[in-house]
Structures are given as structure tokens and as C-alpha cells.
Amino acid sequence: MAEQLILTERRGHVLLIGLNRPDKRNAATFDMLRDLAAAYGELDDDPELRVGVVWAVGDHFTGGLDLADIGPRLGSDGLDFVPDGGIHPWQVDGRSLTKPVVMAAQGTCFTLGIELALASDIVVAATDTRFAQLEVSRGILPFGGATIRFPRAAGWGNAMRWILTGDTFDATEAHRIGLVQELTEPGKQLDRALELAERIAAQAPLAVQASLANARTAFREGDAAAEAGLGPALASLAASEDAAIGMKAFATRTTPEFVGR
Template sequence: MGGTEHLTVQREGATLVLTLNRPEAKNALSLPMLVGLYDGWVEADEDDTVRSVVLTGAGGAFCAGMDLKALSGKGMEGQQYRDRLKADPDLHWKAMLRHHRPRKPVIAAVEGHCVAGGTEILQGTDIRVAGESATFGLFEVKRGLFPIGGSTVRLQRQIPRTHALEMLLTGRPYTADEAARIGLIGHVVPDGTALERALAIAEQINACGPLAVEAVKASVYETAEMTEADALKSELERGWPIFDTADAKEGARAFAEKRPPVYRRA
């Protein structure tokens, strides 16, 4: 199991928990954090015993975005991390889920600040839970910057365009309730319980057939920009093979026998 000084990795049953761990800086992005994140996504993809991923932050914050000192060339400590980035110049975009989509469901558990790059990473997750005092927003324009982590593309596809443009162009903060109202997040829970709720959702996913879960997620994203006719064709191509799996037969058998199914990814 991987991890770095700014990113911890833990297992909770079949769920891999990735924790942004730089609380003194509200978990602002650093090179060690980005390398750890990327390695965490790879671990989740490659380990068939992992059925879901929860992404959260330590110390009552999710992520305050890019460390501006790091952006100016300072604070990118660790030669081993610089070597990793040099070997794969796209690594930071994969870490932020801009150029990588994990095949397992990713649930965000947000407390406190989730702004700028934090809101950009959030858009790469599948299910989102936030504490009631959480704060969201894309502050880049207020600093004369551009939200280049994917927000000008993704946000308008995830929430109504009028809300996307307001968030992008004003750079103002959004409360958790407002973020839920416009559809950026799915659940608002009491402060300090976002991780608990995210893990509960993960457990529900983990109880389902893993091949079916991964195929459903893939189909949703693959068909998002297709015409309805092409999307329905693609859905059949993804879906029909699932019915021929041993897991599908086990699901039906377990239902008939009134017992929990035992899925084997087969």
C-alpha cells in the first residue's frame, strides 16, 4: 500500500481510502500529494479486491487548491517526486482526475475548504458528500488565473450552465447547501460525518457485483456525449456480456436462496 508524506492510503474492507494529508495548509496541492494521489488511483485500478475508493482530506479540510508557493517554483520538495514528474509530465493531471478516470467508483467526502483545485478534483469524482460547513468555489479568476484542471469543460456538463458560469466568473464561495441545490454535490451531512456517510455508500456499492458496477460506470461516461441512438447501442455492447458472467448467475441464485451473494469477479 502506497502513500507519501502528504497522501495517506488505508483500507476499509473493500474500499481504498485516500486522504489528502497536509492539514497545516488546508491540504493545498503539493508534488508529494499529487504523486501519492496518482499512485492511489493506479493501486485502486490494479487491485481487484478494491471495489470502491473514498477521497477525503485530513484536519477538517478537503483541499484548498494549488499551493501558490509551489506554483511559483518553491516548496516542490523531494527529488524523487521531481523525477516522477519529469518521467511523466502528465502525472499531475492524472492525479487530479483530469486525464485519468478510475474504473472503480470514487466517492468524495468533503469537510471544510474544497476550493479552486479542490473543486476541480471534485468534478472527477462520481458521488459527493459534504459536511454542512464545507465551502466550494473556483477562485482562479480572482487571482488572475485560469481553472485549467478541467472546470470550463466539466462543470457545465455536471450542473446547469448558468450556475457553472456564475461559479467560474465570480470566483465567489458557495456553501454546501448551495452546492447541493445546484447539483455539484449529492449529500449534505452534519460536520465531521462526511467520511462516515461516504464509507456507508461505498459499502452499498461493495455489496454489488463488481463487474456490473464497473460496466455501469463505464457506460455512463462513455455515452454522455453520444446521440441517444449511439448511446443505446453502446449500452448493449457494455451490458449484455455482464449477463453471461458467473457473478450474474450468482446474483440470481443468491436472490432465489435468500442469502447475500458472493461475487468473484468472474
């Protein structure tokens, strides 16, 4: 039986999604990307799941794409690997996850690893992590969202410094420019990512999803579109069971147990 390239594990309301090709530095094959997209679809579709944690088995997050496997599959429209029910892990096809993702990186985090980070909501990295957007050194361009998201996350000059040179940079630089939100000792990155995910999962899920959706509307469509959606979103949330639970918990100084309704 073939080894699973993508591991999934449920821990309460959190779905762990693990890259599992450590002998190849988790370089992604077509099948691996397909299974990753399927895992993202599972996270999005299951109402019991509230947060995803993307991590990697072994010493490295990913060396990038396995070009020997991926290269021959590139067509006129790029790379089509998302199965029915799946969600593009880089979210560059017009559909975004409705739930947040926390990513934990270590070792090598090249190309698609950076783009997974940029498509995530919070990134934790071990201090030994090395990053590189290598595509220009391979004769192609980043096609997983780096050209769109990297300049917005890090600023134009910071993004172009790394996209246009293909140079490697360290975790301190990734943190400085905003690609990474927290640094940990090597080996502690997944624990910290899980802590953050569980903290998010303890909040009202409808409120978390509405906050994420409004922020993404601002990102994709501009401030005016996001502003127009604030009132209706607030009215909908205020009428929810979770809002009543939250208000009661505030009044009684107890910890709320949200139900997602």
C-alpha cells in the same frame, strides 16, 4: 522520515485516499498531486479494490493548489505530475478510472477540491463546507476539468456564476446545484461516504464498472456511442459468474457474495 502527503488505507474492497497536509489546509504541492495520482492508479489496477473514498485530514478538505510550489512547474502543456502507473486524479488526459469514487468534504474546499468533486461519482459534504473556484482571481483558469464538468453538473448559469466570479458559496448552494449529493453534520461526512462506498462495494463489481463505463461513454462521446455499447456489455455480464451468483441469490432470497468474475 517525511510525513506522507497522501494516506492510503484498505478496508475490505474500499481504498481510503486521504489528503494529509492539514497544517496548510491540505493545499496541494507537486509531490502531493503525484502521490494522489499514484493512489488512483492503485485503486484502478488492483482487482481486489472496488471503490475509492477520497477524504482529508483536519478541518479542511483543501485550500487549493500551493501556487508557490506549483507555479514554477507550469509548462507549455500545463502541469505534468502523473507517475508511471498513476491516473490523473482530475481525469482530464483522456483516461478515466474504471472504478467509482466517493468524496467526503469539509471546511474549505477550493479550486482543485471542486474539480476532484466533479471528477468523483458521489460527493458527501459537511454542512460547514465552503466552496470556491478561485482561479480567475489568481489570473489563471480552472485546468482540472471545472470548465468541462461544472456546466454539465450544475447547468451553464449556475457554473458560470461561480467560475467567472471566484466567489465563495456554501454547502447548501453546492447541494442545490448538484455539485454535492448529500449533506451531513460536520464530522460525519467520512462515515457517510464510507457507508455509500461499502454499499457500492457489495454489488457485483463487473456490473458496477460496466454501468460507470457506459455512463462515461455517454458523457464523453454522446448517447449513440453509449447505446451501441449496451447490448455487448449486457451479453458479457450475463455470462459472468457474478450474474449467476446474483440470479441464485434472487431466487433463494439470500445476500449475494460477488467475486468479480
